[in-house]
Amino acid sequence: MDRIDCAIVGAGVVGLAVAREFARLGREVVVIEQHPSIGMETSSRNSEVIHAGLYYPTGSLKAKLCLQGRDALYAYCNENGIPHQRCGKLVVATSDGQLPKLSAILAQAQANGCTEVGWLDGGAAKALEPSLACVAALSSPNTGIIDSHAYMLALRGDAESAGGVFAMDSKVVSGKLIDGGVVLRVRTGDGAETEIEVTTLINCGGLWAPRLADSIDGLDKASIPSAYFAKGNYYSLAGKAPFSRLIYPVPEPGGLGVHLTIDMGGQARFGPDVEWLAAPQDAIDYRVDPGRSAGFYREIRAYWPDLPDNALQPAYSGVRPKITPPGAAAADFLFDSHGSPHYLGLYGIESPGLTASLSIAEHAAALLDN
Numbered sequence: 433m434d435r436i437d438c439a440i441v442g443a444g445v446v447g448l449a450v451a452r453e454f455a456r457l458g459r460e461v462v463v464i465e466q467h468p469s470i471g472m473e474t475s476s477r478n479s480e481v482i483h484a485g486l487y488y489p490t491g492s493l494k495a496k497l498c499l500q501g502r503d504a505l506y507a508y509c510n511e512n513g514i515p516h517q518r519c520g521k522l523v524v525a526t527s528d529g530q531l532p533k534l535s536a537i538l539a540q541a542q543a544n545g546c547t548e549v550g551w552l553d554g555g556a557a558k559a560l561e562p563s564l565a566c567v568a569a570l571s572s573p574n575t576g577i578i579d580s581h582a583y584m585l586a587l588r589g590d591a592e593s594a595g596g597v598f599a600m601d602s603k604v605v606s607g608k609l610i611d612g613g614v615v616l617r618v619r620t621g622d623g624a625e626t627e628i629e630v631t632t633l634i635n636c637g638g639l640w641a642p643r644l645a646d647s648i649d650g651l652d653k654a655s656i657p658s659a660y661f662a663k664g665n666y667y668s669l670a671g672k673a674p675f676s677r678l679i680y681p682v683p684e685p686g687g688l689g690v691h692l693t694i695d696m697g698g699q700a701r702f703g704p705d706v707e708w709l710a711a712p713q714d715a716i717d718y719r720v721d722p723g724r725s726a727g728f729y730r731e732i733r734a735y736w737p738d739l740p741d742n743a744l745q746p747a748y749s750g751v752r753p754k755i756t757p758p759g760a761a762a763a764d765f766l767f768d769s770h771g772s773p774h775y776l777g778l779y780g781i782e783s784p785g786l787t788a789s790l791s792i793a794e795h796a797a798a799l800l801d802n
Contacts, residue, residue, distance in 0.1 A: 664704020
């Protein structure tokens with residue numbers, strides 16, 4: 433049986449950042465990914481936003497790792513030529529009834545250390561973005577956008593340069609704790625199965641992280657979180673958007689509302705909404721239902737009344753890897769060993785996981801070092 437030092441399951445942006453961190457620390461790293469390419473699930477199906485850290489509860493891992501990760505990510509992009517732009521965003525209240533919620537977001541942002549976030553009245557916001565309709569807004573100049581695919585390729589390159597190895601089209605089907613490590617049964621794309629023994633297993637399985645943990649004999653199953661799947665659909669805009677900044681409404685339950693983002697090519701897109709799914713057995717249906725566009729037009733026209741008819745077209749969707757059910761408060765990032773010194777599971781790594789990926793990797797390394 434082959435034995436390796438450190439296995440990381442999942443080659444999304446967080447798994448790639450963790451692989452880079454551990455390889456640079458001198459660990460022998462193998463990344464096991466069930467898909468043929470990196471980042472084929474959540475990491476390639478999001479808004480590609482670098483978040484500033486406004487919303488998250490003070491003292492939470494989301495707040496701490498988002499702010500640390502934001503600064504580290506901007507520095508990494510500059511050092512490695514990753515396409516990105518610190519374009520800023522406006523969080524908008526479109527009615528007087530939303531002003532208390534906007535004030536609460538400002539207070540939360542300042543408590544988190546985002547002192548650059550400022551209040552704008554409707555006139556000041558409209559002076560920045562003339563097509564915008566709102567009664568007030570928050571300006572977040574440290575919010576940005578990134579080419580997430582270029583970022584993931586850079587992370588993989590760093591990991592491989594430091595000795596990391598990638599086993600693509602390979603799926604961990606089960607495992608068991610043993611003295612000194614974990615034995616994993618891995619199925620490759622041709623259907624063959626093999627066992628490998630690892631000293632340290634890091635579960636960066638994203639949507640499937642709880643399921644993977646549940647398949648490993650010897651972990652404390654009572655402490656493994658349940659998985660919930662919140663699909664977010666996106667629509668693209670035919671033509672050029674009249675905004676230079678990202679436009680966000682006040683948040684809604686389960687997400688940050690149908691917001692306007694711009695990709696590195698200047699294409700505007702709107703989303704995500706929140707569509708709760710039953711737990712899928714394997715594959716997720718990522719098709720976007722054209723019939724959901726009516727809700728998009730309604731929400732977007734609250735802050736952009738001049739959105740033309742027939743301007744939206746289905747684009748893509750993604751699924752948030754949640755660990756709390758509909759109606760419950762969003763959970764913090766969860767790092768849990770379930771009682772084993774040879775295992776670390778990362779759960780609920782939804783937004784701001786992309787922004788925080790470098791700091792998430794450092795945090796995981798510190799936990800295992802301790």
